[in-house]
Amino acid sequence: MNNFELNKIPKIESGFKTPDYYFDSFSEKIMQQLPERNQKVIPLFSKTKIWTIAIAAVFLISLSIPIFNALKTSSTELDKGTIENYLTNHAEISDDDLVELLDEEDIQKMKLNYNIEDKTIEDILSTNSDLEEYIIN
């Protein structure tokens, strides 16, 4: 072939072809691959998961607080009751023993408790019908 000049002959196409319907299915093929390969989606999902777990945890803890408190309170009350019952029914502790345990402060408190006004005493004395009997005896 002599005097071949590219711009003097009709354009030569590259000659490359594709299988039939190649482009019809290509974009679908790519779209299917995107979510798998796109790493942005994965952390977004696990973030939501973490938040869901966190919210569930907060919810559970806040629910369990009243229950926990209720259990705690009733158990201490029970303890007091048990001690009282024990002291009353089983312990060999006399009144004298208990009095020995009282300190000055306790005694002061008791004194205040009995701090009754004179007028009240008078009223009780004057209205109490059994009074005479006490005086006599």
Add this chain to the structure above:
Amino acid sequence: MEEKDFIQKLLNPKTQNEAFQILLSQYQKPLYYHIRNIVLNHDDADDVLQNTFIKVFQHLKGFKGDSKLFSWMYRIATNEAITFINQKAKRNGTTSEALQSKIVENLKADSFFDGTEIQIKLQKAIVTLPEKQQLVFKMKYFEEMKYEDMSEILGTSVGALKASYHHAVKKIENYVNSN
């Protein structure tokens, strides 16, 4: 302005898939032939085209809009194709030039190639050119791209591209005349 809106659609998770599908339908054909002209065989072009679109999708967030979406995508496709050829040559223990020559020699057997005598001769002539001249010739002659667009994609001045194309044409004509 329109391109800016389109890029916003590509970045918005709600409109992303729809916009990407538009991008695919607009660019799959031209990018395929651009890649095919470099890697020469269909299966390789299919692999590289898939990688190109996945890379485009993954890097959309980083696309600053300094260049046109069109030239940015062509740049990714070109880099992917050239990297592919180099890696394939390395795997086969040869150079990319030798590999290209071998593929062109076997073009006749390729079922996805027309295979007329002048077409094969032209491909044989092209592989004798330096890599950059090959690229410039293919983009100008086969893809009929404007020099301005080529300049944006390849980062070379229009003047240099014109000179490159002129040299390529002369070398190809010489090759065809003497073979």
